[in-house]
Amino acid sequence: MWHAPVIPATEKDCVALLEVSRKIFATYQFEMPLTLTLINAKYMIAVFNIGYDKSSAAERLRAHAAYRKLNEETTRLGYMPYRCGLASKPINYYSTQQYDFLQKIKGALDPNKTLAPGRYGIGGEFEN
Numbered sequence: 001m002w003h004a005p006v007i008p009a010t011e012k013d014c015v016a017l018l019e020v021s022r023k024i025f026a027t028y029q030f031e032m033p034l035t036l037t038l039i040n041a042k043y044m045i046a047v048f049n050i051g052y053d054k055s056s057a058a059e060r061l062r063a064h065a066a067y068r069k070l071n072e073e074t075t076r077l078g079y080m081p082y083r084c085g086l087a088s089k090p091i092n093y094y095s096t097q098q099y100d101f102l103q104k105i106k107g108a109l110d111p112n113k114t115l116a117p118g119r120y121g122i123g124g125e126f127e128n
Contacts, residue, residue: 001050001063003070005079009044013079017046020073028066045082 007013014036025032035047048070052063071081102122109115 001052001067002047003050003067003074004045004047004082005074006039006043006045006082007079009038009042016077017074017079020077021048021070024066024070024073028062028069030063030066046079 005017007017021032021034030050030052033049033051036044037047038044050063050066050070052059054060074081099122106122
């Protein structure tokens with residue numbers, strides 16, 4: 001399972017991201033593999049991997065809880081996801097106004113709901 005927020009390529013943002021993510025990975029008892037990829041002079045993508053034993057129900061629940069907390073905290077810091085994996089399907093990243101606007105665009109471009117159903121915070125049911 002992975003989470004990939006886009007962050008400004010600044011020392012301040014890297015430090016903020018590391019402070020939050022280290023606490024989350026420690027709390028949920030996972031190692032914290034992280035790759036930072038500079039995509040231009042201003043932004044980079046931080047890719048976190050949460051490796052877990054899928055045959056263990058307890059570890060699977062802990063991994064999903066860690067993922068949701070990481071997603072919640074990076075979004076709170078203003079770091080939106082670059083791409084969304086399957087674990088992100090029930091998450092809504094947007095304000096009500098943004099969500100309504102994106103739903104209208106999604107409905108016009110994809111009336112049969114076949115493109116990335118439920119991903120990227122639009123086109124499905126979400127928690128606020």
